[in-house]
Amino acid sequence: MKNIILNPESFIKGKIVETIFELMFEENHQYVVIRNGYEYKTPELAQSLSHPDYRETIAYLRNAPDFVLISREGKGAYLVEVKFRSNIDMEKLIETATGLNAKYGQSYIFLATHDKFYFESCKDIMDNHSITKELPIEMVPKELQEKYMKLLNEFIVAYKKP
Numbered sequence: 001m002k003n004i005i006l007n008p009e010s011f012i013k014g015k016i017v018e019t020i021f022e023l024m025f026e027e028n029h030q031y032v033v034i035r036n037g038y039e040y041k042t043p044e045l046a047q048s049l050s051h052p053d054y055r056e057t058i059a060y061l062r063n064a065p066d067f068v069l070i071s072r073e074g075k076g077a078y079l080v081e082v083k084f085r086s087n088i089d090m091e092k093l094i095e096t097a098t099g100l101n102a103k104y105g106q107s108y109i110f111l112a113t114h115d116k117f118y119f120e121s122c123k124d125i126m127d128n129h130s131i132t133k134e135l136p137i138e139m140v141p142k143e144l145q146e147k148y149m150k151l152l153n154e155f156i157v158a159y160k161k162p
Contacts, residue, residue, distance in 0.1 A: 013084050013156060014082075014083075014084065016084070016152070016155045016156060017082055017083070017084040017112045017152065018035075018066055018067075018082050020112065020148050020151060020152050021066075021067065021080075021082045021110055021112075022035070022067070023148070024140055024144060024145070024147075024148040025069060025139075025140065027144060028139075028140050028141065028144055029072070030071065030072055030073070030139065031069045031070060031071055031072060031139075032069070032070040032072060033067060033068075033069060034067060034068040034069075034070070035066070035067060036064050036065055036066055036067050036068050036079070063099070063103065064079075064103075064104065065079040065080050065081040065100060065104060065107050065108075066080060066081055066082045067079075067080045067082065068080070078107075078108050079100075079104055079106070079107040079108065080107070080108045080109070080110050080119075081096065081100055081107065081108070081109050081110070081122075082109075082110045082112075083096070083109060083110070083111045083112070084111075084112045084113075084152075084156070085111060085112075085113055086113070086114060088111070088113065088131070090129065090130060090131075093109070093111070093125060093131060094125060094126060094129060096109065096122075097109060097122035097123075097125040097126050098122070098126055100122045101122040101123055101126060106121065106122075106123070107121070107122050108120065108121050108122065109122060109125060109131065110135070111131055112152055114152075114153060114156070115149070116134055116135075116149075117134065117135040117140075117145055117148075117149065118131050118132075118133060118134055118135060119133060119134070119135040119136065119139065120132070120133040
């Protein structure tokens, strides 16, 4: 059974932002970056989507955060969901944060917009009903963030509808 992509533009934007996230953190060398999607880790599971005995497990894995970041200096590990939004729909973002927090406990959202990168715990997003914490320069230096923001905008603008 093949997955049908209902909104290819959103899918492509999502993959661009995931790639930006991955490359930015890898280039900084402070974190081990692990793709957490089941389609990357266990293709066998992805092929078993229709098997009734595996549905619950696959649903759990399918909705898992996109990445695991592990500090090379032992300062923590993060489950991270990566998102891009031209316009932040706070209601949907809170819904995403609530779902991730309920299923996976302490997890984070990395949100890319056209002008900022945000990085905040799902719990804080739920408690404050907003996302306000920009990606700390201690995690990724400002120059590196600027480099990848420029790339993000070059690629995302290329995919805007006429």
